[in-house]
Structures are given as structure tokens and as C-alpha cells.
Amino acid sequence: MTTATARISRPGHHAAKPSKDSRSRERALAWARRAPLLPALIFLILVTQLPFVVTLIISFMNWNSLSPDKTAFAGFENYVTVLTDPDLRQAIFTTILLTVSVVLISLLIGLGLALLLDKKFIGRGLARTLLIAPFLVVPVAAALIWKHALLNPTYGLINGILTWVWSLFGSATAPQLDLLSQAPMMAVILSLVWQWTPFMMLILLAGLQSRPMDTVEAAQMDGATPWGIFRHLTLPHLRQYLELGGLLGAIYIVQNFDAVFTLTAGGLGTANLPYAIYQTFYFANEYGLASAAGVVVVIGTIIVATFALRTVFSLFKKEAAR
Amino acid sequence: MSTLTPAAPQNTPPGPTALNTGRTPRRGKTRMDPTRNNTAAGIAAWLLALLFAVPVLWMILTSFHSETDAATNPPSIAANLTLDAYREFFGETSGVSPWPSLINSATASILSTVLVLLLAFPAAYALSIRPVKKWTDVMFFFLSTKMMPVVAAILPLYLFARTVGALDNIWFLILMYTSMNLPIAVWMMRSFLAEVPEEMLEAAQIDGANLLLILRKIIAPVAMPGIAATALICFIFSWNELLLARVLTGVVAGTAPVFLTGFVSGQGLFLAQVCAAAVVISLPVLFAGFAAQDKLVQGLSLGAVK
Numbered sequence: 001m002t003t004a005t006a007r008i009s010r011p012g013h014h015a016a017k018p019s020k021d022s023r024s025r026e027r028a029l030a031w032a033r034r035a036p037l038l039p040a041l042i043f044l045i046l047v048t049q050l051p052f053v054v055t056l057i058i059s060f061m062n063w064n065s066l067s068p069d070k071t072a073f074a075g076f077e078n079y080v081t082v083l084t085d086p087d088l089r090q091a092i093f094t095t096i097l098l099t100v101s102v103v104l105i106s107l108l109i110g111l112g113l114a115l116l117l118d119k120k121f122i123g124r125g126l127a128r129t130l131l132i133a134p135f136l137v138v139p140v141a142a143a144l145i146w147k148h149a150l151l152n153p154t155y156g157l158i159n160g161i162l163t164w165v166w167s168l169f170g171s172a173t174a175p176q177l178d179l180l181s182q183a184p185m186m187a188v189i190l191s192l193v194w195q196w197t198p199f200m201m202l203i204l205l206a207g208l209q210s211r212p213m214d215t216v217e218a219a220q221m222d223g224a225t226p227w228g229i230f231r232h233l234t235l236p237h238l239r240q241y242l243e244l245g246g247l248l249g250a251i252y253i254v255q256n257f258d259a260v261f262t263l264t265a266g267g268l269g270t271a272n273l274p275y276a277i278y279q280t281f282y283f284a285n286e287y288g289l290a291s292a293a294g295v296v297v298v299i300g301t302i303i304v305a306t307f308a309l310r311t312v313f314s315l316f317k318k319e320a321a322r
Numbered sequence: 323m324s325t326l327t328p329a330a331p332q333n334t335p336p337g338p339t340a341l342n343t344g345r346t347p348r349r350g351k352t353r354m355d356p357t358r359n360n361t362a363a364g365i366a367a368w369l370l371a372l373l374f375a376v377p378v379l380w381m382i383l384t385s386f387h388s389e390t391d392a393a394t395n396p397p398s399i400a401a402n403l404t405l406d407a408y409r410e411f412f413g414e415t416s417g418v419s420p421w422p423s424l425i426n427s428a429t430a431s432i433l434s435t436v437l438v439l440l441l442a443f444p445a446a447y448a449l450s451i452r453p454v455k456k457w458t459d460v461m462f463f464f465l466s467t468k469m470m471p472v473v474a475a476i477l478p479l480y481l482f483a484r485t486v487g488a489l490d491n492i493w494f495l496i497l498m499y500t501s502m503n504l505p506i507a508v509w510m511m512r513s514f515l516a517e518v519p520e521e522m523l524e525a526a527q528i529d530g531a532n533l534l535l536i537l538r539k540i541i542a543p544v545a546m547p548g549i550a551a552t553a554l555i556c557f558i559f560s561w562n563e564l565l566l567a568r569v570l571t572g573v574v575a576g577t578a579p580v581f582l583t584g585f586v587s588g589q590g591l592f593l594a595q596v597c598a599a600a601v602v603i604s605l606p607v608l609f610a611g612f613a614a615q616d617k618l619v620q621g622l623s624l625g626a627v628k
Contacts, residue, residue, distance in 0.1 A: 030454070030455070035444075037445045037449065037454060040441040040442060040445035040504055041463075043441060043500070043501065044504055047497065047500075048475060048501055051475035051476075054481075055474055055478055058477065058478070113370060116363045116366055116367035116370070117367055119360050119363040121363055121364025123368070127367050127371040128615075131374050131375070132615055132618075133608070134374055134375075134378065135618075136607050137600070137604045137607070138561065138579060138600070139562055141381075141600035141604050144586065144596055144600055145380075145596075148593055149380060152593075155392070155393040155395050157377075157380050160394070160396045160397035163396040164396035198374070199619070199622060202615070206619055245623075248622065251469055255473070258579075261568075261583070262586050273473070274473045277473045277476075278473065278476075278565070281477050282569065291477055294471075294473050294477065295474065297471050297473055297474055298470060298471065298474045301471055305469040309462060309466070309469075312623075313462070
């Protein structure tokens with residue numbers, strides 16, 4: 001990455017005098033530079049930006065595909081419905097709760113794990129590999145395992161372990177949990193925290209390992225306590241990485257569909273916005289309403305993404321300045 | 323590619339400037355507190371690692387149990403191992419084969435990855451080696467498209483596919499996956515191409531080497547591992563994707579995750595089979611992910627963390 005700065009301003013190559021000839025040549029050169037970029041750029045605009053513009057348009061329409069003759073301009077009606085309909089309002093609330101809790105919990109556990117894995121111990125590589133595994137199971141498969149193999153009230157592993165532990169103490173009546181129907185939100189959060197903690201750990205570990213060690217050594221020499229070093233050196237250095245992990249995690253988790261779909265099928269107040277939107281257009285055929293809800297998600301994401309972009313930008317600048 | 327112990331002290335001296343990647347050079351010294359706390363940290367880390375791995379290990383173990391052994395409370399860890407669940411999953415008795423969906427997933431993941439690489443490489447080249455003006459703005463435009471939730475665009479895509487008859491067509495899904503992974507690929511590849519030493523490029527130019535030769539002899543050797551990692555990550559994301567596949571495909575073009583959703587409401591006695599299905603469908607990702615674990619973070623963090 002040493003050469004990035006040189007590239008930002010790379011003046012050397014064609015710093016010719018601005019004669020007419022060279023100006024047109026320069027323009028041709030600029031296009032030659034742009035050309036390799038265009039296919040990707042145009043493709044992306046067509047496939048991601050254009051559909052969103054259409055979503056925006058549909059969001060202002062009354063459009064249920066089951067009664068096409070009633071299709072008409074609706075103004076802000078859909079948005080009012082999104083914000084007042086109890087189910088959709090619940091979905092907004094669920095999305096926020098799910099995202100915030102999963103991000104915070106997995107960041108905290110991820111930080112603890114990263115700090116542990118930053119130290120040297122026997123089999124660290126293998127421990128790290130084991131820790132990454134949850135992140136590598138296909139999300140639907142992971143959700144299925146949580147639903148059927150771990151949380152199932154009659155034969156799931158968690159209740160099985162409870163039975164086993166209680167039997168060790170001679171009790172035949174172990175407490176049995178049924179998270180999926182008693183506390184479905186907790187079940188979804190649990191499975192997502194399990195899947196996302198490795199991601200947070202990996203980002204924070206990368207942050208820890210980019211920490212300049214000379215200041216730490218100097219602080220140690222001056223007799224700083226481990227807590228003091230963590231509080232005043234490690235944590236400030238990790239701040240950007242914590243932000244990055246949190247914000248990227250938020251962007252991915254806001255969009256979560258697989259866990260909600262698989263674990264609870266949106267039942268019992270666990271439907272987040274992506275799931276609610278999927279239902280609204282796929283089963284209820286309310287195209288206008290689904291689009292308005294989609295736009296609401298985008299507005300929410302833009303708010304989060306603005307912070308995310310700033311964080312990525314600062315890391316990016318740091319990298320470019322090296 | 324997979325460095326399992328990235329914290330290992332890098333003893334390489336700062337060395338020839340062109341190849342110094344700019345990371346803090348670590349002296350031969352070990353990291354802080356070489357002796358203190360490490361045993362305790364090791365034990366704690368191992369316990370937590372095992373705790374996190376239990377669901378995965380349990381999934382693998384259960385997939386080798388018979389259905390009756392799988393569905394017991396308390397769990398029967400010492401039960402006999404059998405391949406029954408795998409036989410069942412591959413449709414020996416039910417006649418429902420997972421192969422079409424696995425093949426669809428492989429097709430969609432591999433072809434979209436190839437398309438992504440074909441589009442992203444020139445773009446990354448234009449953003450790093452011969453950067454266009456305002457290249458950072460372009461980078462952030464790419465990034466911003468990744469931040470838009472899929473649900474915000476899925477209805478128009480669905481309507482478009484339905485209108486042109488592209489529903490349940492694997493090619494349409496391939497295009498969607500290409501657009502889904504393109505921003506990440508551009509970000510990752512830019513950072514890998516930026517590692518190609520400037521001096522070597524200039525020297526080659528002075529020697530009169532043409533673009534193809536420069537690509538082959540100078541850029542490829544430096545950037546190849548990164549490009550391979552980018553490809554693996556795009557593959558993983560496409561393989562994992564559910565929402566688009568669920569909405570845009572059905573009977574013919576359904577992918578493996580869509581096939582898995584058939585087990586969502588699976589009743590009782592199919593636990594071993596559910597686990598076998600989860601294992602089979604996760605295997606490609608587990609392999610690819612372990613191979614590229616360092617680059618995985620870089621990909622997910624859009625190249626911001628190295």
C-alpha cells in the first residue's frame with residue numbers, strides 16, 4: 001500500500017504543456033483511463049439504481065396486483081400506512097431491536113475473543129479456525145440447525161444437556177426451555193449473535209494486530225498496568241475498528257432474512273422489515289405498500305451508512321496516506 | 323493464502339522499499355507479556371472456541387446418527403455412526419434429489435463469480451494502477467450500492483423478470499449475483515492491485531512492454547492471490563444467498579438454500595437428515611472460507627481492514 005499516495009496525484013506521466021494538440025490528446029487519454037471502469041459502472045447503475053427508482057415510484061402508487069383496475073396514484077398514503085399499521089410498525093421496531101442487540105452483543109463478545117486470540121497460546125490457529133466456523137455455515141443451514149438440532153423443545157441439544165446435567169444430580173425433572181415459542185426474539189438474536197461474533201472478532205483482531213507495539217512497550221516500561229494500556233492505548237486504537245465492525249454488521253443484519261424466515265417465519269413479533277416486505281409483496285400482493293416499506297428501510301440504512309462511510313473513509317484515507 | 327497465525331512476529335527487515343507493505347515492522351521480540359497470562363488466556367480462548375464450535379460439531383455428529391439416535395433427550399453422543407441420513411438426503415428413498423439445486427447453486431455461483439471478475443478487474447485497474455480523476459468518489463459510489471438493502475429493489479426486479487419471462491431462470495439470478503458482488507470485488511481488487519510496486523510498472527514501461535505483457539508478468543504475480551481470494555468470497559456470497567433466489571427462482575432454477583427451506587417446517591424425525599443437508603450444502607463454503615479466512619474479513623469490510 002506504500003504507493004497509493006503517489007497514485008492519487010501522479011502528475012509525472014503527462015505533464016505536457018497545454019497546447020491544443022496535447023489537450024485533445026489528454027482528453028483521449030482520460031477516456032482511455034475511464035474506459036475500463038465503464039462496464040462495471042454502467043452494469044451496476046442499471047441493475048441496482050434503476051430498480052430502486054422504480055421502487056420509489058411504486059411506493060407512491062396504490063397497487064395491489066390482485067385488483068389491477070384500482071391501480072392509481074396514492075401520494076403518501078402508503079408511507080402513512082407503513083408508519084401506522086401495527087404489523088409494519090412492529091416490524092420497524094423489531095428490525096431496530098434485532099440489529100442493535102445483535103451488533104452490540106456480538107461486538108462485545110468479539111472484542112473479548114479478539115483480545116484473547118491476540119495473545120500467544122498453544123493451538124491458537126486451530127482455536128481461531130474453530131471460532132470462524134459459525135460464520136462459514138450457510139445462513140439458512142445455520143438457522144435450520146438452531147431451530148431443529150439445538151432449540152427444539154423435545155430433542156434439541158440445549159434441553160438435552162439440561163436433562164443430562166440434572167440427571168447427574170439424580171433429578172429426573174430438568175427444566176426444559178422452549179425459546180422458539182416462549183421467547184422467539186431471543187432465539188433469533190442468539191443464533192445471529194453466534195453467527196456474527198466471528199466476524200466482529202476477525203475485524204477487531206485485524207485492528208489489534210495493526211497496533212503499533214512501540215508505544216505499548218514504552219508504556220510498559222513506564223510501569224503502566226495492563227488495564228491502563230487497554231484503556232488508554234488499545235481501546236482508542238480499536239475505536240475505528242469497533243465502529244467499522246458495528247456499522248458493517250448493522251448494514252448486513254438490518255437486511256437479515258434467512259434467520260427470521262427459518263427460525264420463526266416472522267411469527268410472534270419477530271418479523272423484521274425485510275421479512276415483512278417479502279410477505280407484503282409476495283403473499284399479500286400489496287406492491288405499493290411493500291415499496292414504501294422498502295424505501296423506509298433505505299432511509300434507515302442511509303442514516304447508518306453515512307456513519308459507516310465516514311468510518312470506512314477515514315480508514316481508507318489512512319491507508320492511502322501510508 | 324490462509325495464515326492461521328497472522329500475529330506471528332514478522333522478522334523480515336524493512337527491506338527493499340518497494341515490497342515493504344507498510345505494516346508496522348515488528349522486531350524479533352515477541353509481543354507484549356510473552357509469559358504472563360497466556361496460559362489463562364489460552365484456556366479461556368479454547369473454552370469459548372469450543373462453545374462456539376459446538377453447534378457446528380453437533381450438526382456434523384448428528385448427521386452421522388440414525389434418526390432415532392438423533393432425536394433423543396438427553397443426547398446420545400456415543401450412538402453408532404451411519405451414513406443413512408446422507409443416503410436419505412440424496413433421495414434414495416424419497417426420490418427427491420438435491421442434485422438439481424446443488425448444480426444450480428454451483429452454476430449461479432461460479433458463473434456470476436466469473437462475470438464479476440471480468441467486470442471488476444478492468445474497473446480496479448482504472449481505480450488503482452492508472453487511476454481516473456476522482457477515483458475515491460467512484461469507489462464510494464460502488465460502496466454505496468452495496469449498502470442498499472436488497473428488499474428495496476426486489477419488487478421491480480421481480481416484476482421485470484416476470485414481464486420478460488426470466489422468472490425461475492438461472493441466468494437472471496446470475497446477473498443479480500453479479501451486481502450483488504461487484505462492489506465488494508472492485509474494492510478488494512483495487513487494494514490488491516495497489517500493492518503492485520510502482521517502480522516495477524515504470525521500469526516495464528520504459529522497457530517498452532505492452533499492456534498485456536505488463537499484466538501477465540508484473541501485475542498477475544503480485545495480484546493473483548488477492549484475485550483468487552476475491553473470487554472465493556464472491557462464490558461464498560452467491561452460494562449463501564437466499565432472498566433473491568427465493569423470490570426469483572422456483573422449481574427449475576431453485577438453488578441449494580431454496581432447497582434447504584424445504585426443511586424449515588420439517589417435522590420431528592428428520593433431524594439427522596436436516597443436519598446432513600446442512601453439512602452437504604455448507605461444505606463448499608466451509609472449505610472456501612477456511613482457505614480465505616483472512617481475506618474474508620477484508621472482503622466483508624469492503625477492503626477497509628487489511
